[in-house]
Amino acid sequence: MPKKVGSKWADWLTEALAVLKPPEKLTVSEWADKYRVLDSKTSAEPGLWSTDRTPYLRGIMDSFTDPIVEEVVFLKPTQVGGTECLNNMLGYVISQDPNPVMVVYPNEKLAQFTSENRLQPMVKLSPALESRFHENQSKDLELQFDGMYVVIAGAASPAGLSSLPARYLFMDEVDKYPAAAGKEADPRSLARERTNTFPTNKKIMQTSTPTLRTGPIWTAWESAHVQMEYYVPCPHCGEYQTLTFKRVIFDSKLDPEIIRSVSHYECVFCNGAIRDAHKPAMMRAGEWRDKNGKTARKRITGYWLNALYSPWIRFGDAAVKFLSSKKAGNEELQNFINSWLAEPWENTQIKLNSDKVLEKSSGYEEGVVPDRTIILTAGVDVQKDRMYYTIRAWGEDMTSHNIRHGVVETWPQIEDVMNISYLSRDGTEFFVNLCAVDSGYNADDTYDFCAKNAEWAVAIKGSNNPMPAKYKLTKIDREDRGLFGISLYMVDGGYYKDFIAGRLDRKSNEPGGWFVYEDCDEDYAEQVTAEQKVSEKRAGREIEVWRPKTSHADNHYLDCEVYAAFAADCVGIRYMRYEQPGEPPKPPEDKPVENKKYWLQGGNSWL
Known part of the structure; x- marks a missing residue:
């Protein structure tokens, strides 16, 4: 009996302690x-x-x-x-x-x-x-x-x-x-x-x-105070990256069921084919990072994912859904953008596409200056580990041709690209008259570079908000670097994006067209058309602004072209006229010597 009482007491004590026990x-x-x-x-x-x-x-x-x-x-x-x-x-x-x-x-x-x-x-x-x-x-x-x-x-x-x-x-x-x-x-x-x-x-x-x-x-x-995205390693090269729909590789001409089974993802670093079977290990090795690669959370922390990360969705499923949505019309396409890509649908006023850019081929090969060119200008977009550039030839009515674009990693490489000569088909030599360099990312190095190359380079900073004028010149000092009176142009990016969009719409035989060189690469075309003009409400009124089509769209070449267009405006291309090279002077004809009598020859002279 005492044992039984003790047992009850022990059970009661155990229950009481369980209640008092702090949570795990x-x-x-x-x-x-x-x-x-x-x-x-x-x-x-x-x-x-x-x-x-x-x-x-x-x-x-x-x-x-x-x-x-x-x-x-x-x-x-x-x-x-x-x-x-x-x-x-x-x-x-x-x-x-x-x-x-x-x-x-x-x-x-x-x-x-x-x-x-x-x-x-x-x-x-x-x-x-x-x-x-x-x-x-x-x-x-x-x-x-x-x-x-x-x-x-x-x-x-x-x-x-x-x-x-x-x-x-x-x-x-x-x-x-x-x-x-x-x-x-x-x-x-x-x-x-x-x-x-x-x-x-x-x-x-x-x-x-x-x-x-x-x-x-x-x-x-x-x-949010920090925006986090989920970075996963490539199974081939190990480089971390986010998954974006534009890297899903598929053939739209195939049967949907075949698309589902054979589509794959292409690594942005090594171009290796990432299959659905790779996804589980990639997801387990992934981590949340902000755009600077940091993993620290803040008071308000945002997280973003699209459906490509889902273990229940194959890369081919996303491809098939996109194709069927695109065919069905805007309502279904909006559902794909919202529910699969987790991106906002835009009320689009102006939307460019890469096909339109590639259709604007000038017939000139890369690096060749088109006929009737007056000047060359350039734009450089500075990123963390690389620099994008474009060089554009300008003629009357602001007709323009992209003659070269690309990516380099160092400032000396930019100098090399901008200081070589570019030839027209008749051998006329051209140099870049003005290069506009973005100072938004690495301002100090940009100012140093532009001060060193002041005869042909200027620092600029783009503005996403409308400005009273297309651009505005300011002067800044960097006393700690011994730089004074540096020219910095504030540029209305929206104005020049409107300019590019309008010029792309011109017919090939119309003055003022915007062209690219023969066999221009698709990545350039995609980046130039990575933004669209949309309507937004601000302070109770509708305004139109340029926004990326998707949150992960690269738009570096578009920025470069904006800067090159500003540079052309800055040197006054709107008011320049092409001067036809004159014909070379003809050599003088041989004329028979007249039989004249001069004073040294006697005659009627006083000698």
Whole structure:
């Protein structure tokens, strides 16, 4: 009997200690791997959760437990596990750090459906969550747990958004939220106010597939303190890179099923063929980095993925979807851009394509100066480890021809390219009259270079906002480098992009055309047409601005051509006229000597 009493006492003490025991010190991904169970109704792979299946989600989930991070922005496509990422964070809070939670969906109907079919089944499938769930005290839109509640609201319901305080705020598919909650303000703003009670330890997570560039999730991504992308190593050369759709190689003429099976991805560094079988190992070895290669998170950290990273999507699937969407029209193409590439759809006013550039072949070979050229100008776009350049020949009416473009790695190489002579077909020699060099990335080295080569090079800085004039000259000093009175031109990039777009539309026989040399490479054509002019709202009014077609489009050659066009304007090409070389003077004809009498010969002279 005493033994039995002692046993009860021991059981009671064990239970009491279990209640007092602090929660395990786990990250969200570790908690999910240990406790999360996926439902067969809502998951393609039911059973125990494994972050190794979608390794890119580990960094996003674990940022939620990073004390530095207050807000997570996840710009996502479909089919990468984005919603489950949010659900794992919610499960972690219930199990590890009970505090008031608000979860917001686009409308109350979706909130009700998600609660019944995803959130409550998630709780009941996991013993770590079910043991804390007070089902009898809960409603579909207000779940009760030990020491906390979860309010589930629709973005269109101001009452639901302003009901209770919340330390944790989750907002799903924010681009589908209404602009206002009834007569109230923006739903996201109303929801954020619920976290004001927790000024020092609140956590906010918002995620969505994007719609427009002016939409909530894209705006949040652009304003995040750091934008992270998932870099994966090439299985052949080991170089890290992000996956972009333009590197997917496929033959559009093949049958769709063949495209699905034979398409591959081409490494941006070694051009090696990356197959679908390589993806799992690449994903496991990947890491989140910002554009400078740094991995540090900040208070508001943004994450971006496209569907190419998904273990459930083949490279060929993306190719087939693109081709079918393009054929179906804008509505389907927008769905591909938004839901597969996780990029915003543009309300396009002017859109160029690379085919139009390649059609503008002048018939001249690379390096040959076309007939009736007056001057040559150049543009240089400076990047971290390389410099892009273009050289353009200009004639009357600003008719222009690209005669050379390329990439170099050093400033001496730029000097070499700009200081050699270029010949026309009749042997006339031309040199670059003016080269405009971008100072946006490496200003000090650019200023040094332009000061050293002041007779033919000037530093410029592009402006994305409209300017009163096409360009403006300023003078700057760099006392620490002994440079004074450096010329720096501020250039209206939008104006010159309009100029290039307008000239590309001119017919071949029309004065003022914009041409490229024979057999121009496609990469140049793609970069020159990497941007489009779109309508955006600013301060309540519509404006038109140039934006990249996709977030990863290289536009270096377009910038070079903008700078070369500015350089031509700067030297006054608009007012120059071509002077036909005159015919060489004819040698004097031999004339018979007249039989004249001069004073030395006598005659009637005084001698």
